[in-house]
Every structure is written in C-alpha cells, then in structure tokens.
Amino acid sequence: MPEMPEHHDEGSAIASTGAGGATDLAMSEAETLEKVPGGPDGTGPDKKARSLWSDAWHDLRRNPVFIISGLIILFLVVIAIWPQLIASGNPLDCDLSKAQEGSQPGHPFGFNGQGCDVYTRTVYGARASIQVGVLATLGVTLLGSVLGGLAGFYGGAWDGFLSRITDIFFAIPVVLGGLVLLSVVSNNSVWPVIGFMVLLGWPQISRIARGSVITAKQNDYVQAARALGASNSRMLLRHITPNAVAPVIVVATIALGTYISLEATLSFLGVGLKPPTVSWGIDISSASQYIRNAPHMLLWPAGALAVTVLAFIMLGDAVRDALDPKLR
Amino acid sequence: MGRYVIRRLLQMIPVFFGATLLIFLMVNVMGDPVAGLCGDRQCDPATAAQLKKEFGLDKPVWQQYLTYMGNVFTGDFGTAFNGQEVTELMANAFPVTIRLTLVAILFEIVIGISLGVLTGLKRGRPVDTTVLLLTLVVISVPTFVTGLLVQLLLGVKWKWIDPSVSSAATFDELIVPGLVLASVSLAYVTRLTRTSIAENKRADYVRTAVAKGLPRRRVITRHLLRNSLIPVVTFIGTDVGALMGGAIVTERIFNIHGVGYQLYQGILRQNTQTVVGFVTVLVLVFLVANLLVDLLYAVLDPRIRYA
Numbered sequence: 001m002p003e004m005p006e007h008h009d010e011g012s013a014i015a016s017t018g019a020g021g022a023t024d025l026a027m028s029e030a031e032t033l034e035k036v037p038g039g040p041d042g043t044g045p046d047k048k049a050r051s052l053w054s055d056a057w058h059d060l061r062r063n064p065v066f067i068i069s070g071l072i073i074l075f076l077v078v079i080a081i082w083p084q085l086i087a088s089g090n091p092l093d094c095d096l097s098k099a100q101e102g103s104q105p106g107h108p109f110g111f112n113g114q115g116c117d118v119y120t121r122t123v124y125g126a127r128a129s130i131q132v133g134v135l136a137t138l139g140v141t142l143l144g145s146v147l148g149g150l151a152g153f154y155g156g157a158w159d160g161f162l163s164r165i166t167d168i169f170f171a172i173p174v175v176l177g178g179l180v181l182l183s184v185v186s187n188n189s190v191w192p193v194i195g196f197m198v199l200l201g202w203p204q205i206s207r208i209a210r211g212s213v214i215t216a217k218q219n220d221y222v223q224a225a226r227a228l229g230a231s232n233s234r235m236l237l238r239h240i241t242p243n244a245v246a247p248v249i250v251v252a253t254i255a256l257g258t259y260i261s262l263e264a265t266l267s268f269l270g271v272g273l274k275p276p277t278v279s280w281g282i283d284i285s286s287a288s289q290y291i292r293n294a295p296h297m298l299l300w301p302a303g304a305l306a307v308t309v310l311a312f313i314m315l316g317d318a319v320r321d322a323l324d325p326k327l328r
Numbered sequence: 329m330g331r332y333v334i335r336r337l338l339q340m341i342p343v344f345f346g347a348t349l350l351i352f353l354m355v356n357v358m359g360d361p362v363a364g365l366c367g368d369r370q371c372d373p374a375t376a377a378q379l380k381k382e383f384g385l386d387k388p389v390w391q392q393y394l395t396y397m398g399n400v401f402t403g404d405f406g407t408a409f410n411g412q413e414v415t416e417l418m419a420n421a422f423p424v425t426i427r428l429t430l431v432a433i434l435f436e437i438v439i440g441i442s443l444g445v446l447t448g449l450k451r452g453r454p455v456d457t458t459v460l461l462l463t464l465v466v467i468s469v470p471t472f473v474t475g476l477l478v479q480l481l482l483g484v485k486w487k488w489i490d491p492s493v494s495s496a497a498t499f500d501e502l503i504v505p506g507l508v509l510a511s512v513s514l515a516y517v518t519r520l521t522r523t524s525i526a527e528n529k530r531a532d533y534v535r536t537a538v539a540k541g542l543p544r545r546r547v548i549t550r551h552l553l554r555n556s557l558i559p560v561v562t563f564i565g566t567d568v569g570a571l572m573g574g575a576i577v578t579e580r581i582f583n584i585h586g587v588g589y590q591l592y593q594g595i596l597r598q599n600t601q602t603v604v605g606f607v608t609v610l611v612l613v614f615l616v617a618n619l620l621v622d623l624l625y626a627v628l629d630p631r632i633r634y635a
Contacts, residue, residue, distance in 0.1 A: 168346035171611050173573020176591065180354050180603060183595045261470040265577060268472045269592070284473065288581075291480050298480075302473045310468035317464075 144205025431506025444521020569614030
C-alpha cells in the first residue's frame with residue numbers, strides 16, 4: 001500500500017462518507033465474514049494517527065481470509081506465468097488412444113476426450129483466466145474511473161450524457177451482449193474477450209467513481225484548496241483522487257472474480273476463448289458431452305475455476321472490510 | 329405519482345433506443361447478415377448483393393435501424409431463418425422463459441429472504457457462519473458448472489429428475505433448472521437481507537416496537553422486515569433482466585426451448601431478425617421491471633413520496 005501524505009491522516013472520516021456514498025451492491029452488502037477479534041488498536045493517544053491505507057493494511061495482515069485468499073492468488077499468478085514449474089508435460093500433447101481414461105501414475109487427473117493430460121491442461125488453464133481477469137479489470141477500472149471521476153468532478157452536460165450512456169449499457173444483459181459481439185470475432189487470442197469486458201464493464205466502475213468523487217469534492221479541504229487557488233488538475237490529483245479511490249478498488253477486486261467466471265461462461269458457450277488456447281471454460285464445455293462416462297474430465301477444471309473465483313471474491317471481501325470504516 | 333410515472337416513462341425512451349441501437353449495430357455492422365442465409369456454404373457475390381438489396385441492407389445503417397424500429401412498433405419483428413415469423417417464435421419461447429424466471433424469482437424471495445432474516449437475526453452464531461460460507465461457494469461456482477453438476481447428480485446418477493426438460497416445460501419440470509438459474513442471485517439476496525436486517529435490528533423503531541409489547545413475530549415481519557427489504561427489492565427488480573438473459577446458459581444445459589435457446593440459435597445461424605427482436609423485448613422487460621421497483625419503494629416506505 002502506498003504511504004499517503006501527512007494531511008490525509010484524517011482519512012478515515014473522509015473515506016467513510018466516500019464509501020457510504022457508493023450505492024453499488026457490493027458496497028451496500030457490507031461485512032461478510034466475521035473479522036478477527038482485536039481489530040485496530042492504533043487509536044491510543046500515544047500512537048501516531050494512521051492513514052486509512054496503513055490502517056487497512058494493519059487490519060488485512062491479521063485477517064485469515066485475506067491471508068488464505070492472498071496465498072491462493074499468489075500461487076495462481078506464479079503458475080500462470082511459469083506453468084512448467086509444476087506441470088512438465090505439454091497441454092497440447094494428446095494421445096487419442098488414451099481418451100477418457102481415468103487417473104494413472106504420472107497422470108493424476110486422467111485424460112480428456114482427446115486424450116490430453118487433464119492435470120497439465122488444468123495447470124496451463126490458469127494463464128488464460130488470470131490474464132483475462134487482470135487485464136479486463138485494469139481496463140475497466142482505468143476507463144471507468146477516468147470517465148466517471150471527470151463526470152463527477154465537472155458535472156454539467158457531460159455528466160448527464162455519461163449517466164444516460166451508463167443506463168444504456170446497464171440495460172443489456174452481459175452474457176447476451178457477449179454472445180452477440182463475440183460470435184462474429186474469429187480472432188482466437190484473449191484480446192477480443194478482454195475488449196468486450198471493458199466495453200460492457202466500465203459503466204459499473206464509472207458509477208462508483210462518479211459517486212465517490214462527488215462526495216469527496218464537497219469536503220472542506222477541497223473548498224479550501226479551491227480558495228487557495230489550486231488548479232482543477234491539482235485538486236483532482238492531490239485532494240480528491242486519494243480520498244475517492246477506496247470504493248473503486250473494492251468493487252474492482254470483486255469484479256475480477258466475476259470476469260474470470262464470465263470468461264469461462266463465454267468459452268463454455270463457444271464464443272469466448274477458442275482452441276488452441278487452453279482455458280478451463282473450453283475444457284469444461286468439451287467435457288460436458290462425456291459427463292455420464294467420465295465426470296473427472298469436468299470436475300478438475302471446474303474445481304480449479306471455482307477456487308480461483310472464490311479466492312478473488314474473498315480477497316475483495318477482506319479488502320472491503322478493511323477499507324470501509326463504518327464496520328470498524 | 330402520475331407525474332412521476334410519466335417522467336420515468338419519458339426517461340426510458342432514450343435508454344430503450346440507445347440499447348437497441350447498440351445491439352443493432354453489433355449485429356449488423358460486425359456480422360454479415362446475409363451469410364447465414366445460404367446455409368453452410370458461402371454466398372456467391374451476385375446472390376449476396378441480390379439478397380442485400382432485397383432486405384434493404386444496401387442502405388445506410390441508421391436508415392435500416394429506423395425502418396426496423398418502424399416495423400417493430402407495428403408488431404412486425406421480421407422472419408427467422410426457417411421462414412417462421414419472429415413473433416411466432418416469441419409466442420412459443422417467452423411463456424417458457426417467463427415460467428423459468430418466475431420459478432427462479434420465487435426461490436430468491438422465499439429461500440433468499442428467509443435465510444437472510446435467519447442469519448441477520450443470529451449474527452455471529454454457527455448458523456450464520458455456515459450460511460455465509462455456503463453463499464460464498466455458490467457465488468464462486470459459475471452457473472454453468474452448477475447446472476452441469478446438478479444435471480449429473482440429480483438427473484443421471486440418482487434419477488430424481490429428467491436430465492432434459494420436455495418441450496411443454498411445465499412448472500414442475502422447471503423447479504431444478506429454476507433453482508440453478510437462481511443460485512447466484514439467491515446467494516446475493518441472502519447476504520443483502522442479512523446485512524440489512526442486522527443494521528436495522530438496532531434501530532429506534534424496533535426498540536419502540538419491542539418496548540410497547542408487540543409479539544416478536546410482529547416486530548420482525550411488520551417493522552424490521554418491511555424496512556429492510558428496500559435494497560433487496562432493488563436487487564430482485566434489476567435481476568429480472570439478468571435472469572432472462574442468463575437463462576441462455578441454463579436453457580442450454582437443460583435443453584429448454586425458451587428465449588435463451590432461440591437467441592442462441594439465432595446467433596449461431598447469424599439470424600439478425602431473431603437476435604435483435606428478442607433483445608429488444610428483453611431490454612423492454614428490464615426497463616419496466618426497474619420502473620416497477622421504483623414504484624414499489626413507496627409501498628414499502630411511506631416516507632418516499634413521488635411528486
């Protein structure tokens with residue numbers, strides 16, 4: 001977590017209004033897992049006041065949910081970058097004579113319908129999921145917070161226009177939009193899927209960012225900065241952004257899990273990632289035809305997918321608990 | 329009240345046209361609308377040009393959109409790939425999906441809200457922790473995986489249900505698919521209700537109600553629940569559209585011939601008319617559901633007045 005400058009030390013009160021102003025579901029559905037007893041003990045008179053961020057980090061380090069999900073995500077990121085660390089085989093190396101066979105020495109998860117090793121494919125599948133999840137979240141967060149933040153700061157016609165645009169995007173069901181848009185794309189890299197998610201995902205972040213910027217800009221210190229003659233860009237970067245970013249981070253973390261799930265759903269429907277890309281969604285889709293005879297082909301990639309999504313959602317929950325001072 | 333409804337209806341108009349235009353552009357500009365008409369082979373250029381002229385596809389896109397919308401408002405949604413009227417497909421598909429969505433929403437309301445009230449009142453107890461963990465797991469497993477597993481266990485292994493739903497798609501056949509469709513939203517409803525109940529439990533009006541000697545049951549149903557339901561109603565209302573769109577996955581797994589099935593076929597066969605027509609109706613459903621939610625607020629919370 002970045003160290004915040006001194007004058008943001010009263011940050012918890014400020015961010016409290018910021019977090020409360022966001023009306024997203026993920027935010028209003030507060031507190032999920034019980035926090036560890038003890039809580040923040042830095043309020044004593046002899047201790048130096050902490051910023052929201054160091055306070056949140058203090059909380060997170062003691063939260064078992066954060067530690068477990070963090071370790072799972074770290075592991076997933078490592079095998080997404082270097083899958084050969086734990087899987088020596090080649091995921092595209094298949095032997096049709098072994099199709100649908102169960103587990104064997106050296107092949108703990110058995111073989112799939114084309115006779116590829118299910119363990120190797122499950123390990124290599126992490127790459128596509130993590131790539132899509134992380135890049136889509138980055139794109140959505142950047143686009144959404146810039147558009148929403150500027151709309152919230154400047155208001156006026158641009159704000160009204162942007163709000164109508166977000167209304168339009170909210171009216172289109174996501175899976176449906178994905179089917180329509182991606183069914184005409186023949187490129188089989190991860191980029192069309194990421195592009196689609198950014199296109200349909202930014203309004204969610206934009207609404208949150210707009211709300212929290214509007215809350216932050218009404219604070220006294222922003223008025224004071226304006227009175228001292230600070231430029232718009234200085235007020236935005238130095239005073240508003242640091243105090244409005246917390247709700248966006250929370251929603252983005254939870255959204256990361258749902259993007260991974262969405263990628264698998266689209267791949268299952270045949271419009272997401274396409275072979276030879278190795279993806280859990282594709283493997284689950286092809287295994288579903290043999291579900292009666294060889295359920296193991298489905299269970300391993302499905303389990304990996306569920307654990308990955310769970311880890312990101314738990315991480316988002318823990319971050320929200322730490323950043324939302326109302327729950328302290 | 330009347331003025332509020334009219335203002336909301338007026339606000340819906342640009343959203344409706346924006347969303348349908350967006351889908352129209354996606355389908356028409358990015359895809360090739362005549363490609364699906366020559367079967368699996370590619371159309372030869374002369375035929376393609378002839379077909380384009382016939383359907384007015386050589387005109388600019390905005391003109392095509394205006395023509396299409398003009399037809400839609402006279403009840404003409406065009407013809408599907410097999411010569412059937414799209415309205416005929418809708419008449420067959422929508423009742424099935426509406427039944428499926430009704431089953432799903434019923435599950436959300438009954439199970440979701442009961443679990444939410446239970447856990448909200450017993451916060452921190454083992455019941456609460458267990459249900460919360462369960463909701464996390466349900467949210468993390470994508471619907472298509474839940475659907476396939478349920479189909480494998482209940483349909484194939486234990487033979488409790490038929491793995492695929494008949495074309496009649498009666499209510500009792502739709503119970504399990506409806507539960508699968510509802511599963512993720514059900515978990516969200518549970519968590520929302522729980523948070524809301526736990527927050528309001530300490531409110532002054534609840535203390536007053538208890539102090540004036542009302543029975544516990546009446547305090548919970550008339551005072552606590554009614555005030556806690558506002559965020560839940562919002563969620564369920566916006567979820568109607570998501571459920572009907574998300575039915576694509578559930579309907580594909582259980583072989584239900586509803587809206588999702590028709591849309592999927594339309595997209596596979598690149599049939600513009602079917603896709604745009606169905607999406608137009610879905611967008612309308614979503615907008616009307618949102619309007620109804622806003623009106624429901626006034627029923628739940630009399631302090632809200634619409635001018």
